[in-house]
Amino acid sequence: MNITQIYKNAGALLEGHFLLSSGRHSPFYLQSAKVLENPKTAEELGVALAKIIQDSKIKVDCVCSPALGGILAGYELARALRVRFIFTERVNGIMTLRRGFEIKPNEKILVCEDIITTGGSARESAQVVEKLGAQVVGYAALANRGICNRYQSSHQFEAKECKLNPSLPLFALEDFIFETFEAQDCPLCRQGKVAIKPGSRGN
Template sequence: MTDDDVLHAFRASEALLEGHFVLSSGRHSGHYLQCARVLMNAERAGELARALAQKIPRDIRSQIDTVVSPAMGGLIIGHEMGRALGKDAIFLERPTGTFELRRGFRLEEGAKVLMVEDVVTTGLSSREAIEAVKREGGEVLAEVALVDRSGGAVDLGVPFFPLIDINFPTYAEDEVPEALAAVPVTKPGSRK
């Protein structure tokens, strides 16, 4: 699957939005990738997951015991990655603001984990999720994501394999350009 194929899937599902958005990271952008829309079609979600699985080097892929994703954004792609890799897929939640396993999910001590996200911008959620896996006794071998919005700059502390790199500019609240500031703000992400 080429970058053009991935972008076509986002555009065709109306998942590439333009406006003024506050991302889950707190940064502002004129573009938003609503991965829930691109993943709402099960066949397309499976195709994206299979393409993403191919990005993982074979030596890492062969060690994975469990797929873990942070809720909400990583849930669907995490589940599809579990299917693509033939592994169980579980997810982390933030009932009190900190990621944790719930619903009877647990990791065996030393379990080798693939972290799966939908979009990575600053990597904050990913790093928090990786720390949660460590607290639960697992070891994150690598992370995959549908989209890397960091321009390749994000450091997660583990190898990172995005399906596509998209470098839409993002801005701190006090750096928002005048033209973007004039557009009404939408906050579509899952973090409050």
């Protein structure tokens, strides 16, 4: 699958000045909701991601995603893996498991996002389910922004800013290597351009 072309065809590869959920700024933004609004495409992406995970031979009992951005990707991945799906969400800024979802002791959970930048939200979700007795076996995403290292990728990064557990694999369909900046170092800010936040958090 040509993941880059899929994002372009859906009008989901945006160019401008964006504030990412990680707090960093970028001249590019991946709007996965535009890709996932097509159920057929969402299913195909979920199946492709599931194939990578199945080939790795890790056991997965459940997929968990942080709301809101990861829900559609996580659900399609769980459907392709034929396992149950749950999600965490923020309550007063704190990631929480609600809505009657329960964790079984030592349940093997894969945490899935639509996009992994630093992996902060995915790591928060992992910590929530780990505290409830789960065993997190890895992370997954449709696309990896190139700060964390993807499973079996030819691109390897320093990963200093990656917040994911480095001992666990990150499965993704593609690396999108866009330059990102801390706000105080952002050249677009110095040009007087205002960063917009097209994602789900804080909108």
